Amino acid sequence: MLLSVRSLSKSFPGTKALDDVDFTLRAGEVHALLGENGAGKSTLIKCLTGAYRRDAGEIVLDGAPISPASTSEAQALGIGTVYQEVNLLPNLTVAQNLTFGREPRRFGLVDGRAQRRMAQEMLSGYGLDIDVGRDLGTCSVAVRQIVAIARAVALSGKVLILDEPTASLDAAEVRLLFDVVRDLRAKGLGIVFVSHFLDQVFDLTDRVTVLRNGRRVATEVTADLDRLRLIEHMLGHELDAGKSDAPRDPAGADADTRTELLRFRELGRRGVVEPFDLTVHRGEVIGLAGLLGAGRTESAELMFGVRTPQTGRTTDAHGPVSHATPREAIAAGFGFAPEDRKTDGIVADLSVRENIVLALQARRGWTRPIPRAEQERLAADYIRRLDIRTSDAEKAVGDLSGGNQQKVVLARWLA
Amino acid sequence: MSVNPRLYPLLATIGIFCVAYAICWMQFPAMLSTRVVGNLLTDNAYLGIVAVGMTIVILSGGIDLSVGSVIAFSGVFIAVLLRDTALHPLVVFALLLGVTTAFGAAMGWIIHAFGVPAFIVTLAGMFLARGAAYMLTIDSVPIAHPFFEALQSAYWLMPGKGRLTLIAVVMLLAVAAGAVLAHRTRFGAGVFALGGGVQTARLMGVRVGATTVGIYAVSGFTAGLSGIVFSIYTGSGYPLATVGTELTAIAAVVIGGTILTGGAGYVAGTLFGVLIMGLIQTYIVFDGSLSSWWTKIVIGLLLLLFILLQKGLLRLTAARA
Ligand SMILES: Nc1ncnc2c1ncn2[C@@H]1O[C@H](COP(=O)(O)OP(=O)(O)OP(=O)(O)O)[C@@H](O)[C@H]1O
Ligand SMILES: [Mg+2]
Numbered sequence: 001m002l003l004s005v006r007s008l009s010k011s012f013p014g015t016k017a018l019d020d021v022d023f024t025l026r027a028g029e030v031h032a033l034l035g036e037n038g039a040g041k042s043t044l045i046k047c048l049t050g051a052y053r054r055d056a057g058e059i060v061l062d063g064a065p066i067s068p069a070s071t072s073e074a075q076a077l078g079i080g081t082v083y084q085e086v087n088l089l090p091n092l093t094v095a096q097n098l099t100f101g102r103e104p105r106r107f108g109l110v111d112g113r114a115q116r117r118m119a120q121e122m123l124s125g126y127g128l129d130i131d132v133g134r135d136l137g138t139c140s141v142a143v144r145q146i147v148a149i150a151r152a153v154a155l156s157g158k159v160l161i162l163d164e165p166t167a168s169l170d171a172a173e174v175r176l177l178f179d180v181v182r183d184l185r186a187k188g189l190g191i192v193f194v195s196h197f198l199d200q201v202f203d204l205t206d207r208v209t210v211l212r213n214g215r216r217v218a219t220e221v222t223a224d225l226d227r228l229r230l231i232e233h234m235l236g237h238e239l240d241a242g243k244s245d246a247p248r249d250p251a252g253a254d255a256d257t258r259t260e261l262l263r264f265r266e267l268g269r270r271g272v273v274e275p276f277d278l279t280v281h282r283g284e285v286i287g288l289a290g291l292l293g294a295g296r297t298e299s300a301e302l303m304f305g306v307r308t309p310q311t312g313r314t315t316d317a318h319g320p321v322s323h324a325t326p327r328e329a330i331a332a333g334f335g336f337a338p339e340d341r342k343t344d345g346i347v348a349d350l351s352v353r354e355n356i357v358l359a360l361q362a363r364r365g366w367t368r369p370i371p372r373a374e375q376e377r378l379a380a381d382y383i384r385r386l387d388i389r390t391s392d393a394e395k396a397v398g399d400l401s402g403g404n405q406q407k408v409v410l411a412r413w414l415a
Numbered sequence: 416m417s418v419n420p421r422l423y424p425l426l427a428t429i430g431i432f433c434v435a436y437a438i439c440w441m442q443f444p445a446m447l448s449t450r451v452v453g454n455l456l457t458d459n460a461y462l463g464i465v466a467v468g469m470t471i472v473i474l475s476g477g478i479d480l481s482v483g484s485v486i487a488f489s490g491v492f493i494a495v496l497l498r499d500t501a502l503h504p505l506v507v508f509a510l511l512l513g514v515t516t517a518f519g520a521a522m523g524w525i526i527h528a529f530g531v532p533a534f535i536v537t538l539a540g541m542f543l544a545r546g547a548a549y550m551l552t553i554d555s556v557p558i559a560h561p562f563f564e565a566l567q568s569a570y571w572l573m574p575g576k577g578r579l580t581l582i583a584v585v586m587l588l589a590v591a592a593g594a595v596l597a598h599r600t601r602f603g604a605g606v607f608a609l610g611g612g613v614q615t616a617r618l619m620g621v622r623v624g625a626t627t628v629g630i631y632a633v634s635g636f637t638a639g640l641s642g643i644v645f646s647i648y649t650g651s652g653y654p655l656a657t658v659g660t661e662l663t664a665i666a667a668v669v670i671g672g673t674i675l676t677g678g679a680g681y682v683a684g685t686l687f688g689v690l691i692m693g694l695i696q697t698y699i700v701f702d703g704s705l706s707s708w709w710t711k712i713v714i715g716l717l718l719l720l721f722i723l724l725q726k727g728l729l730r731l732t733a734a735r736a
Binding site: 071072075083087089090091092096097105108109110112135 | 608611614
């Protein structure tokens with residue numbers, strides 16, 4: 001056994017995030033860690049890598065008990081990690097991020113040329129053609145994700161941990177990543193893989209461990225498992241097989257028959273997005289597809305006024321709609337869940353309740369505060385409807401699990 | 416060849432310095448002599464040294480308000496020890512640097528261990544160091560020691576009769592050492608990482624505690640070194656000296672193109688920040704009719720200009736990216 005975890009426990013104020021969890025990882029296997037949002041997956045990972053200090057339990061790597069007190073210690077032990085929040089530094093270059101902590105040195109000083117060469121080598125095999133001297137902050141989230149993965153892979157002498165690495169990758173990038181992972185598996189590494197995409201889990205992994213409310217409920221061989229049983233493990237109750245597949249809106253399938261809601265005409269900004277048209281109908285979900293760098297994020301940002309459009313006009317049934325700034329867009333009834341939740345989406349130090357009422361309050365104007373009772377009702381309502389796992393509405397959003405933070409961003413715009 | 420956008424503020428600083436120098440030169444051709452250059456470096460040596468430490472602190476997203484008081488303490492410490500003991504000045508210098516470095520390290524440790532904002536901790540350090548200076552003496556203490564006098568009069572002659580003094584050389588060396596430390600070592604990478612975000616830095620494997628202690632220790636060291644240079648420059652120790660120098664140093668760092676919130680900037684830029692401020696002073700001296708308060712006004716305007724410039728550049732690069 002490469003890595004074994006026995007009776008690991010970890011509590012936060014108000015939550016028992018991990019309760020007596022056992023987990024084993026063999027050399028040469030990909031082990032999926034599954035569970036609902038807030039089940040404790042990221043916490044387990046952070047205890048393994050020294051980002052959190054565990055309350056109780058034992059971790060054994062290669063037969064020797066380990067107790068990493070910091071992530072650098074875990075890295076030195078051969079554990080490479082991609083955390084759920086892509087954790088790299090936007091103010092450093094791609095090369096600096098990739099080689100951070102292992103910079104090639106000459107005469108004790110960092111050798112910039114060797115550093116760039118090393119970074120290029122680390123990135124080769126990911127099909128990414130970028131200048132490694134660029135600031136990471138100017139790269140898209142997907143590129144950052146790949147850089148984070150490349151860094152973790154290079155650091156992982158024994159164990160590679162990937163916490164939802166595929167969340168912002170497209171299908172081709174995911175295939176690329178999987179090839180890399182399979183390669184590492186063949187080399188005898190142990191890989192922990194967290195994902196909410198069950199297809200990916202069945203495609204890639206050898207075994208599955210399911211967590212629910214901080215406890216381990218099952219560990220099974222992936223091939224012996226069917227999808228329904230897996231979901232039942234995760235949810236903790238039986239699933240009515242037919243229910244979730246039923247089409248929800250059989251009547252309104254045809255876009256042309258719906259009423260038109262909003263029409264963007266020739267919306268664009270020089271050097272960002274060429275002018276485009278888009279019509280949105282009532283009750284419609286529109287997907288914006290495209291390759292990396294095609295301008296998906298930028299188009300969305302234009303529509304919400306994060307970047308002010310330079311050309312185009314937007315109309316609804318009542319005439320022109322102005323959305324040059326997020327403030328105007330909010331007033332016009334737009335909502336926006338940004339690509340990068342951590343920096344753009346949530347206000348980490350405010351409570352769940354405060355985050356949820358933020359947009360609503362902005363629409364009402366600050367002179368008409370929402371009464372506290374109303375705020376609490378709203379928060380309770382969305383916590384229930386979106387199933388946000390939190391000990392209470394006053395918990396700081398930054399302390400929620402990643403998925404639950406995302407739900408809070410959504411709740412804000414639904415409220 | 417395209418220029419990395421990160422270099423823009425640095426290039427802007429150097430550009431402004433060159434333009435300012437050209438303007439001065441057109442009005443007073445004498446300003447383009449090595450004498451003026453030598454004086455410029457000598458007069459601002461203590462500021463340049465302390466600004467190097469401040470740059471590293473600010474790059475890490477911190478601030479050190481104690482340095483002005485530490486410089487005053489250093490001067491008094493040296494003067495009193497040389498007056499009351501038979502210690503050699505070099506021994507006194509070594510003792511002093513030990514004290515100020517430990518003082519900085521202690522502040523760094525408190526900042527890290529108790530999670531107190533650097534602003535508060537170093538504000539306390541500012542009062543503490545100033546108080547300690549007063550405890551040693553309340554008067555201005557002249558320094559009279561043959562070795563000290565030798566240091567004061569040490570210089571290299573530059574072509575054109577300009578004098579490159581010892582303290583100017585110390586300042587240039589401090590800048591070079593600071594630049595290497597910040598940009599070419601793993602410690603420096605950790606400094607930038609902290610400036611980019613403490614949580615992220617921790618997850619990337621930065622030893623946050625050790626790095627924070629190191630950063631403020633460096634600042635304490637440069638403040639002590641600056642104190643030594645200041646005592647050589649003035650030939651005395653005075654507890655009321657260099658009030659507000661920490662703010663001048665911060666201004667030099669920002670004019671030098673380092674972003675006040677940390678994570679981006681260059682030590683070399685700070686040298687130019689210091690020189691620009693010195694140049695304004697020199698211009699006022701040359702002019703003769705202007706009040707020295709103009710220095711403050713121009714520095715205030717420059718500071719504002721630079722912050723606006725940085726914002727503008729950021730927007731420009733964001734639009735291009
Ligand atoms: N720093 C923290 N402070 C307080 N509570 C926390 C903290 N980090 C996590 N928690 C709590 O611990 C529980 C488990 O969170 P964790 O992040 O491990 O979930 P997860 O399984 O990774 O979920 P997701 O799929 O949403 O990422 C959650 O209830 C969360 O609110
Ligand atoms: Mg998680």
